[in-house]
Amino acid sequence: MYAQMVKTAGTGVKSRAEMSAEEARFQDRIDDDQKIEPKDWMPEDYRATLIRQIGQHAHSEIVGQLPEGNWITRAPTLERKAILLAKVQDEAGHGLYLYSAAETLGVSRDELTEMLLDGRMKYSSIFNYPTLNWADIGAVGWLVDGAAIMNQVPLQRTSYGPYSRAMIRICKEESFHQRQGYDIMMKMAQGTDAQKKMAQDALNRFWYPSLMMFGPSDKDSVHSAQSMAWKIKINTNDELRQKFVDQTVPQAEYLGLTVPDEGLCWNAEKGGYDFSQPDWSEFFAVLKGGGPCNRERMNDRIKAWEDGAWVRDGLLAHGRKKQAAKHAAE
Amino acid sequence: MKHEWPLWEIFIRGQHGMSHRHVGSLHAPDAEMAIKNARDVYTRRNEGVSIWVVQAADITASSPSDKGPLYEPSESKVYRHPTFFDIPEDVGHM
Numbered sequence: 001m002y003a004q005m006v007k008t009a010g011t012g013v014k015s016r017a018e019m020s021a022e023e024a025r026f027q028d029r030i031d032d033d034q035k036i037e038p039k040d041w042m043p044e045d046y047r048a049t050l051i052r053q054i055g056q057h058a059h060s061e062i063v064g065q066l067p068e069g070n071w072i073t074r075a076p077t078l079e080r081k082a083i084l085l086a087k088v089q090d091e092a093g094h095g096l097y098l099y100s101a102a103e104t105l106g107v108s109r110d111e112l113t114e115m116l117l118d119g120r121m122k123y124s125s126i127f128n129y130p131t132l133n134w135a136d137i138g139a140v141g142w143l144v145d146g147a148a149i150m151n152q153v154p155l156q157r158t159s160y161g162p163y164s165r166a167m168i169r170i171c172k173e174e175s176f177h178q179r180q181g182y183d184i185m186m187k188m189a190q191g192t193d194a195q196k197k198m199a200q201d202a203l204n205r206f207w208y209p210s211l212m213m214f215g216p217s218d219k220d221s222v223h224s225a226q227s228m229a230w231k232i233k234i235n236t237n238d239e240l241r242q243k244f245v246d247q248t249v250p251q252a253e254y255l256g257l258t259v260p261d262e263g264l265c266w267n268a269e270k271g272g273y274d275f276s277q278p279d280w281s282e283f284f285a286v287l288k289g290g291g292p293c294n295r296e297r298m299n300d301r302i303k304a305w306e307d308g309a310w311v312r313d314g315l316l317a318h319g320r321k322k323q324a325a326k327h328a329a330e
Numbered sequence: 331m332k333h334e335w336p337l338w339e340i341f342i343r344g345q346h347g348m349s350h351r352h353v354g355s356l357h358a359p360d361a362e363m364a365i366k367n368a369r370d371v372y373t374r375r376n377e378g379v380s381i382w383v384v385q386a387a388d389i390t391a392s393s394p395s396d397k398g399p400l401y402e403p404s405e406s407k408v409y410r411h412p413t414f415f416d417i418p419e420d421v422g423h424m
Contacts, residue, residue, distance in 0.1 A: 039393060093370075096354075315360075
């Protein structure tokens with residue numbers, strides 16, 4: 001999940017009796033599956049939760065360019081390089097759509113960026129893992145984008161109109177990112193022994209971090225209940241994780257690769273796989289900044305932001321000058 | 331003075347589209363850059379043949395609370411719809 005572990009603002013789900021007239025009207029609209037639009041009244045906690053979630057989602061798209069961008073200059077063929085470039089470009093576009101959606105809630109993109117850079121906002125834990133060999137680029141497309149799609153498809157029906165429309169646009173592009181990743185994995189898995197080993201190694205390292213993308217089990221969380229009552233969130237983390245495993249295991253089998261989980265087995269009764277949970281202490285450590293690449297990722301973003309300041313200011317000054325000249329000519 | 335690039339709303343007319351449709355927004359320092367960025371972000375998959383960019387600050391939107399006064403009057407004017415008028419069958423297609 002690109003926006004994992006979003007703490008819902010507020011004190012938990014209110015009963016009808018506790019709601020003000022405005023809140024009750026708002027909840028009626030949600031229950032009736034009407035989309036909420038920027039100018040509509042909304043509870044402040046709904047607004048705050050969405051700013052966190054959409055902002056975090058946008059940051060993830062931007063930071064997510066770094067692990068893949070790491071292999072652009074080293075892609076093994078020109079075709080793969082062109083595809084990877086196009087994909088990283090798409091991710092920048094996804095970040096842009098999402099920042100725009102967040103801005104309709106009254107926060108500015110630069111504010112969001114500053115919150116990311118000074119650590120007040122997070123991005124998905126998955127991008128704190130390094131890409132160590134070319135097959136990792138395949139694994140990221142197949143598993144990471146696959147997990148993202150699993151989460152984003154239901155978000156197309158999320159209650160906030162601008163977020164739902166951004167998701168519709170993004171899902172169209174994300175599904176072929178996943179295919180493109182799987183295509184790399186197929187080539188590698190059917191290649192030489194050395195290539196197959198690289199593919200297996202990539203799967204071994206990205207399997208559990210991908211499962212973590214859905215966030216920890218949330219059935220007991222009041223925060224999650226509120227996000228679901230507001231239909232910001234449509235499914236629980238565990239539902240989506242199960243769906244992801246059920247879909248992905250046969251894909252791994254097709255590749256002739258082994259999912260690194262000895263506890264994995266088909267459960268005919270529930271019609272899905274039983275699987276081992278990821279190491280949640282690792283997950284919380286990564287979220288707190290203790291993952292393998294947290295510091296590197298943030299340093300790269302901060303450097304780009306700071307070193308680019310004079311370019312942004314220069315373009316802005318030039319834009320204003322042109323605008324003034326245009327007005328003078330009229 | 332604010333250091334943030336202004337926000338632009340982007341409208342695109344599709345290949346066979348009759349009119350420009352709002353597709354999203356982006357930040358850019360000026361109109362030319364807004365068009366260039368809109369080309370890159372919103373027409374990379376042959377989505378359109380014409381782009382309009384408008385500074386978001388120049389747009390005035392109607393308010394949800396005006397819904398009544400703005401749209402209710404049309405409900406009592408059914409005679410504005412062609413289907414309101416009965417033409418005898420003998421007259422034929424009209």
